Structures are given as structure tokens and as C-alpha cells.
Amino acid sequence: MTETAARSKYGRRNIVSGLLFGIGLVAFLDETVFHQLLHWHHFYDRSTTGVGLVSDGFFHAFSWFATIxxxxxxxDLRRREALQPQAWWGAVLLGSGFFQLYDGIIQHKLMRIHQIRYxxxxxxxxxxxNIAAVLLIAAGCILLLRSRRTRQS
Structure with missing residues (x-):
């Protein structure tokens, strides 16, 4: 594999790793803080409390699978000495923001499976x-662009 192909392959892997971790992290924080600690809502609030608790369990499992x-x-990136920290953190912020924006627009408003708070x-x-989500996305994009410029120079 040429150096350019390896850099491209591992560059994509940095992005995928960061996106998965960011999605999992924000989903975990959402489930822990808003579902368990504050009791503001369940993942699925259009049924009984029991169904809501089961849906929280599935949501929690999803967050851990994405995080892990x-x-x-x-x-693996660290082991191969292919970690690009700036790109990885940019992808973490991007994944966090995308998940939060998806949650705020799709799940809260379009699907109406729950609200942030009743x-x-x-x-x-x-x-x-949603503004916090957009700020996370913007910060992630800035870091990814800076990372790309650093790799090109």
C-alpha cells in the first residue's frame, strides 16, 4: 500500500472512529442525564412507563455499542501509529452535534417520540x-478543516 493510500485509509478510519465515539458519547450523556438523573423523558414516551424504560435500555445499549x-x-489507530488527534476530535464533535441535531429535530419534532422536557x-x-448541536457541528468542521490543511502542508 502506498503512503498516500494508507494516509487516506487511516484518515477515513480516524473520522469513523471519532463519529462513532461522538454519537455514542452524546447518546450516553443524554440517556444518563435527561432520562435517568433528571427523569425529563424516556426514549419512547408514547406508551406506558414500562415501555419507556425498556426503550431507554435499548437506547443505552446503542450508545455503548457506538462508544465501544x-x-x-x-x-487500532494508536497501535498502527496512524491516529490523527485533530481529525479524530473534529469527528467526535461532528458526531456529537449530528446526533444531537437529529434527536432535536427528527425525534423531538417530526416523530414526536419524546420531548426534551414536558x-x-x-x-x-x-x-x-439545537443551537448547542449546531455549535458542536461547527466546531467539528473547523477542526476537520484545520486537520486537512495540516496534513496537506
């Missing part, structure tokens, strides 16, 4: 949630 998958790829002024929570 990302960390296995991360460990209060009269839920729009304030929605705006904060």
Missing part, C-alpha cells in the same frame, strides 16, 4: 438543544 466501536477503532415553554429547551 469508536474506541476499538481508536485503539413543560409549557418547551421551545426554549428546543432552541438551546
Amino acid at each position: 466501536g469508536g474506541l476499538f477503532l481508536f485503539a 413543560v409549557d415553554n418547551v421551545h426554549i429547551y428546543d432552541w438551546v438543544w
